[in-house]
Amino acid sequence: MGAPSGRPALIEEAPAKVNLTLAIRGRRTDGYHEVESFVAFARFGDRLSLLPAESLGLSVSGPFAQAVGATSDNLVLKSARALAHRVPGLELGSFVLVKHLPVAAGIGGGSADAAAALRLLARANALDLADWRLAEAAQATGADVPICLDPRPRIMRGIGEKLSDPLPLPRFAAVLVNPGVPVATRDVFAALAAPCVSTLNDTPHEPEMPSKREEWLTFLRAHSNDLESPAIHIAPVIAEVLAHLRAAPGCELARMSGSGGTCFGVFADEIVAMAAARDVTATHPMWWVCPTVLG
DSSP: OOOOTTTTEEEEEEEEEEEEEEEEEEETSSSOEEEEEEEEEEEEEEEEEOOOSSOEEEEESSSGGGGGOOGGGGGHHHHHHHHHHHSTOOOOOOEEEEEOOSSSSSHHHHHHHHHHHHHHHHHHHOTTTTTTTHHHHHHOOOHHHHHSSSSSSEEEEEEEEEEEEOOOOOEEEEEEEEOOOOOHHHHEEEEEEOOOOSSOOOSSSOOOOHHHHHHHHHHHTTOTTTTHHHHHHHTHHHHHHHHHHHSHHHEEEEEETSSOOEEEEEEESSSHHHHHHHHHHHHTTTTTTHHHHHH
16 A cells, blocks of 8 residues: 555564573663573564654554554554654654554564564665664663564573574474463563672673574473463463473474463474464464464
8 A cells, every 4th residue: 555645655574573492690780680582583473564654653453453552652653763863854654553463472572563663764764774773772662672673583682682693593383372361571570589680791602503403402492481480370371371282293392482471382394383273273262373483
């Protein structure tokens, strides 16, 4: 669809962020938590469009539009304002968000949307994605926005601002499952007993990355998500989701993503993953189930 000016709308996908591992290194004196997480992205997510317009705006549709809440608080607009604050004369416009991802689900839906908004504004204003002002605006918007700005597998550290180079992660057939219970990140962290840390590690040791699929699985199985237990304490249904995924034929790894409550299962191939997704849907028709590929 074109804009009134005749210029076409720009479109960006906002893929779901999946924390394959998540270690909490400690709580800083300012209350934020230091993390280390191996992050991948699904080939499924929200879709965001930008239409040239005189003023900044946002409309939302899609299966989870009602759960988004007030558009004035949306991270899409927050990121756009953060970039406009740093780029004089930034051309803005009207955003249209199609919300396919559940909200408060541990898969970075709002952060992915905000990052997509920054990419759209960069395209509309001929800004390079490496422009430091984009990175600054992403960090000012939210902890998960920087890693979503260039959605490729990476290690995320600090409070989300320290990113590794892209990782050579193989394709993993997967199933994402959310039981429909929103889990507030602040509540999960409040239930976590994390030690205080007073200093930051600016030069972390970089582990040797696996190269083959089986090596990656072995590596991922040796790590975990430190927020899984406190999230299950808040929403016990998460344990039921994990048990269902782990019992599915061909499941090689099942874990909660982020602060929950979306869980993911990694499967031998896409056919097996599709079969598992059908089984979960048949037994729990009210759960959100998404067969996809992680990478």
